[in-house]
Amino acid sequence: MNYRVLLLPALLWAAGCATTAPGRAPGDTSSPVPVERRGDLSPAGEALLIQGANERRAGDYGAASATLERALRIEPSAPALWLELARVRLLQGDVAQAGQLARKAGSLAPADSALASEAQRVIEAARRRDSL
Amino acid sequence: MLALALGAFTIYAAVLNWQITARFEGRRWDLPAHVYARPLELYAGLSLTADQLEAEVSRLGYRAVAGRPDEAGTFRRYRNRFELRTRPFDFWDGSQPSRYFAVTFDDGRIQRVSDGIDEVAIGRVEPLLIGSIFPESGEDRLVVTPEDVPPLLPAALKAVEDRRFDEHFGVDPIALLRALAANVRAGEVTQGGSTLTQQLVKNYFLDNRRTLWRKLKEAIMAVILELHYDKADILNAYINEVYMGQQGNRAIHGFGLASRFYFSRPLDELELHQIALLVAIVRGPGYYDPVRFPERARTRRNLVLAQMAEQGAIPQAAAQQAAGEDLDLWDAEKLGAGWYPAYLDLVRRQLAVHYREEDLTREGLQVFTALDPVVQATAERRLAAGLERLDAARQTDGARLNGAVVVTSAQSGEVIALVGGRRAGYAGFNRALDARRPIGSLVKPAVYLAALETGRYTLASTIEDAPVDVELANGNTWRPANFHEESHGKVTLLRALAESMNLATVQLGLTIGVERVAAMLGRLGFDEQVAPYPSLLLGAVGMTPLEVAQVYGTFAGGGFRTPLRAVRAVVDAGGEPLQRYPLVVVQAVDGADVYQLNQALVEVMRRGTGKSVRDVLSGRRAAGKTGTSDGLRDSWFAGFTGEHVMVVWVGYDDNRPTGLTGARGALPIWAAIVNDIGSAPLAAVAPAGLESRWIQYETGVEVSRFCADAVELMLPPGTALARGPRCGFDLRRLGEGTVEWLKEVVE
Numbered sequence: 001m002n003y004r005v006l007l008l009p010a011l012l013w014a015a016g017c018a019t020t021a022p023g024r025a026p027g028d029t030s031s032p033v034p035v036e037r038r039g040d041l042s043p044a045g046e047a048l049l050i051q052g053a054n055e056r057r058a059g060d061y062g063a064a065s066a067t068l069e070r071a072l073r074i075e076p077s078a079p080a081l082w083l084e085l086a087r088v089r090l091l092q093g094d095v096a097q098a099g100q101l102a103r104k105a106g107s108l109a110p111a112d113s114a115l116a117s118e119a120q121r122v123i124e125a126a127r128r129r130d131s132l
Numbered sequence: 133m134l135a136l137a138l139g140a141f142t143i144y145a146a147v148l149n150w151q152i153t154a155r156f157e158g159r160r161w162d163l164p165a166h167v168y169a170r171p172l173e174l175y176a177g178l179s180l181t182a183d184q185l186e187a188e189v190s191r192l193g194y195r196a197v198a199g200r201p202d203e204a205g206t207f208r209r210y211r212n213r214f215e216l217r218t219r220p221f222d223f224w225d226g227s228q229p230s231r232y233f234a235v236t237f238d239d240g241r242i243q244r245v246s247d248g249i250d251e252v253a254i255g256r257v258e259p260l261l262i263g264s265i266f267p268e269s270g271e272d273r274l275v276v277t278p279e280d281v282p283p284l285l286p287a288a289l290k291a292v293e294d295r296r297f298d299e300h301f302g303v304d305p306i307a308l309l310r311a312l313a314a315n316v317r318a319g320e321v322t323q324g325g326s327t328l329t330q331q332l333v334k335n336y337f338l339d340n341r342r343t344l345w346r347k348l349k350e351a352i353m354a355v356i357l358e359l360h361y362d363k364a365d366i367l368n369a370y371i372n373e374v375y376m377g378q379q380g381n382r383a384i385h386g387f388g389l390a391s392r393f394y395f396s397r398p399l400d401e402l403e404l405h406q407i408a409l410l411v412a413i414v415r416g417p418g419y420y421d422p423v424r425f426p427e428r429a430r431t432r433r434n435l436v437l438a439q440m441a442e443q444g445a446i447p448q449a450a451a452q453q454a455a456g457e458d459l460d461l462w463d464a465e466k467l468g469a470g471w472y473p474a475y476l477d478l479v480r481r482q483l484a485v486h487y488r489e490e491d492l493t494r495e496g497l498q499v500f501t502a503l504d505p506v507v508q509a510t511a512e513r514r515l516a517a518g519l520e521r522l523d524a525a526r527q528t529d530g531a532r533l534n535g536a537v538v539v540t541s542a543q544s545g546e547v548i549a550l551v552g553g554r555r556a557g558y559a560g561f562n563r564a565l566d567a568r569r570p571i572g573s574l575v576k577p578a579v580y581l582a583a584l585e586t587g588r589y590t591l592a593s594t595i596e597d598a599p600v601d602v603e604l605a606n607g608n609t610w611r612p613a614n615f616h617e618e619s620h621g622k623v624t625l626l627r628a629l630a631e632s633m634n635l636a637t638v639q640l641g642l643t644i645g646v647e648r649v650a651a652m653l654g655r656l657g658f659d660e661q662v663a664p665y666p667s668l669l670l671g672a673v674g675m676t677p678l679e680v681a682q683v684y685g686t687f688a689g690g691g692f693r694t695p696l697r698a699v700r701a702v703v704d705a706g707g708e709p710l711q712r713y714p715l716v717v718v719q720a721v722d723g724a725d726v727y728q729l730n731q732a733l734v735e736v737m738r739r740g741t742g743k744s745v746r747d748v749l750s751g752r753r754a755a756g757k758t759g760t761s762d763g764l765r766d767s768w769f770a771g772f773t774g775e776h777v778m779v780v781w782v783g784y785d786d787n788r789p790t791g792l793t794g795a796r797g798a799l800p801i802w803a804a805i806v807n808d809i810g811s812a813p814l815a816a817v818a819p820a821g822l823e824s825r826w827i828q829y830e831t832g833v834e835v836s837r838f839c840a841d842a843v844e845l846m847l848p849p850g851t852a853l854a855r856g857p858r859c860g861f862d863l864r865r866l867g868e869g870t871v872e873w874l875k876e877v878v879e
Contacts, residue, residue: 009566022833027681042175042176042177043175043176043177043253043254044173044175044176044177044253044254046253047253047254048253048254062224062709062712063196064226065712065714066224066225066701066712067717069700069714070173070225070546072543072544072715073173073541073544073546074173074175074178074254075540076542076543076544076775077543077774077815077817085715097714097716097717100692100716100718100719101717102718103692103719104690104692104717104719107690107691107692107723107819108690108817109817110817111819111821111822116820
């Protein structure tokens with residue numbers, strides 16, 4: 001058992017308090033990034049992931065893209081970042097890139113991890129959207 | 133007659149009026165696009181030393197201070213503790229105000245970043261301005277508003293150039309008379325007596341002839357200007373217009389750019405002695421060039437300071453103190469922040485897809501690139517030194533080798549450094565983009581990948597390294613040979629690729645079909661049509677170093693192709709984002725097949741043609757391939773770490789043989805750069821579905837991990853392997869194996 005898994009909820013709570021998303025409505029109680037999508041990220045990568053996710057939730061997809069690409073420059077092998085970028089592309093309507101980025105996330109995630117199955121879900125969502 | 137003359141003059145004045153107001157109104161100068169390097173990101177864990185951070189902020193013209201850095205653009209360092217205050221900057225993804233960071237280091241990495249109280253997860257320093265895209269005329273400038281101008285600058289200009297600027301109407305009769313008297317005494321034209329307004333007019337039309345007619349015309353235009361516009365406007369126009377220096381075909385205009393050019397600082401951060409130097413330079417940027425004629429410039433600067441004191445613009449004591457200062461010029465070369473013509477060339481080509489030339493040279497666009505000045509400087513230095521060493525080691529009739537380097541980020545496809553030739557600081561033939569040379573054995577990974585993809589081979593499969601006659605379409609027979617003319621018989625794919633065996637590769641390629649290999653190159657990212665001739669199997673295809681980086685980037689990316697980019701984003705003059713160049717990935721090849729291939733490319737470095745640099749890499753895991761073209765004309769190395777993809781080419785411009793293999797020419801340069809930049813080792817995650825097996829390197833039979841030449845490979849599940857001989861009990865090997873096993877358990 002990786003001890004970091006135990007730490008994550010605490011970190012998450014702390015990070016959730018520390019950052020307020022621009023444009024996030026007061027009283028917005030939607031949970032921050034789910035634990036299983038994080039994987040092992042550095043504090044810098046994690047801060048940017050949270051920022052990117054918040055920007056996505058606020059509907060500012062351009063900002064979210066820029067933030068996540070910034071994070072990927074720091075941690076190019078972090079599947080959680082690729083996956084989050086895939087979600088942003090899906091919301092932007094770029095179905096093809098959403099699928100590709102999710103595949104990339106899946107290729108970097110440990111087999112049978114929550115991240116891998118989450119990536120698979122995005123791939124399938126992109127495929128469904130594409131066939132509409 | 134008089135009426136006629138008066139009429140003619142009126143018409144002439146009207147023409148001049150039109151000319152000068154049009155020019156002045158067109159104060160929306162042509163604003164060249166400004167190009168920035170990557171901003172340095174500060175975060176715990178980043179591989180960066182205090183020295184490197186000091187170099188970075190020095191490149192940005194930061195001032196060292198004794199107390200806490202409270203002003204933008206200053207820093208303080210005490211051993212391994214570093215404090216800095218950044219300048220406010222409008223990034224493509226938002227503005228960052230001036231921020232204070234305290235950074236501590238440990239063992240070559242940033243240990244902690246804080247804002248003085250709380251930990252900061254990530255912060256960034258504003259990027260270095262690396263160049264401009266200026267028009268044919270060479271006119272480059274960075275326009276400043278009156279708020280950007282330190283009050284001492286106008287004071288100095290008036291004190292030295294035009295004492296009655298605030299009172300006169302464009303021309304200053306008193307100054308003119310004084311100059312006339314001086315000229316009469318000297319018997320020639322030595323003094324101008326021109327007001328700042330006249331100088332501005334002169335600068336507009338860039339005519340240095342000192343004829344009377346010219347002067348008269350300037351005077352009339354100066355008066356017209358003063359009639360139309362107020363003093364503040366004219367002064368600001370002057371500050372932005374004047375010619376301040378030259379760098380190759382680039383003409384430095386205005387104090388804003390001059391401040392960056394000479395000191396790497398924004399104008400409002402200049403100290404008194406620096407302002408005085410710029411005002412000294414105005415008088416004659418060639419004559420008072422502080423780089424070429426430091427003493428002359430210094431004398432003139434001190435004269436400016438003295439006149440400022442005399443006019444009461446500054447206290448006498450301040451003038452004296454400033455006069456004792458060094459010229460304090462920004463030594464771009466020493467700081468590793470040269471001029472990047474090769475990289476800018478790539479930037480321009482990428483921008484040309486979306487922008488017209490005139491948009492780039494006029495609209496004041498801000499272009500944000502991925503250039504890393506540290507990696508760039510390292511690559512330039514290592515290439516030049518490597519070529520020097522190679523030239524010295526061989527008897528050549530004065531011919532000098534040349535070369536090119538491309539460095540990209542391994543997963544995101546950003547081009548972070550590009551060296552187009554031996555003399556990196558000079559524009560010229562850009563070999564990284566334009567030298568299309570046969571790639572030799574660099575093509576082999578594409579052959580093996582195509583073979584693995586058929587499912588009929590694994591790295592443990594054996595093929596025949598034996599002479600082969602290939603019937604060509606034209607009826608001729610092609611008889612390839614190995615480098616040392618030998619053949620090895622039955623070999624594993626792993627060994628054949630690691631040791632770059634030609635015969636085995638040709639046999640393999642012909643078996644699976646050359647078309648597959650040609651198609652594979654296209655999928656990997658090579659855009660040109662490749663004819664599927666058998667000679668393709670040994671690399672009879674021309675690519676530029678950048679194209680090779682694109683292909684190898686797909687290996688590094690685990691089968692995902694990412695179009696290479698130099699530009700991250702373009703922002704307009706008002707800070708509005710115009711264009712982003714988003715990260716795009718496309719899966720070109722199955723990840724498991726690429727992972728298998730990459731194991732062989734790692735083996736190249738361990739016991740194949742790349743093993744000679746093992747010591748240089750000091751245990752850093754890397755993957756790559758040597759390439760040598762026919763007749764030893766081109767020496768290549770292409771490879772990657774966990775962080776970077778890097779391609780080095782070495783050869784002669786006139787295509788004569790170099791006598792160098794890829795391993796002897798390009799490889800040592802490649803390894804030296806990888807080592808210098810501290811590139812993170814390769815640590816790819818094995819894709820689901822592959823399983824670990826131990827095989828004998830030469831035969832491919834399954835053996836125990838304790839056998840002498842056992843190699844661990846991740847192979848497709850259920851790969852049928854012949855059983856190898858049981859190895860004798862070797863205590864030494866067992867010892868090593870046990871240590872490794874223990875390590876794995878612990879980790």
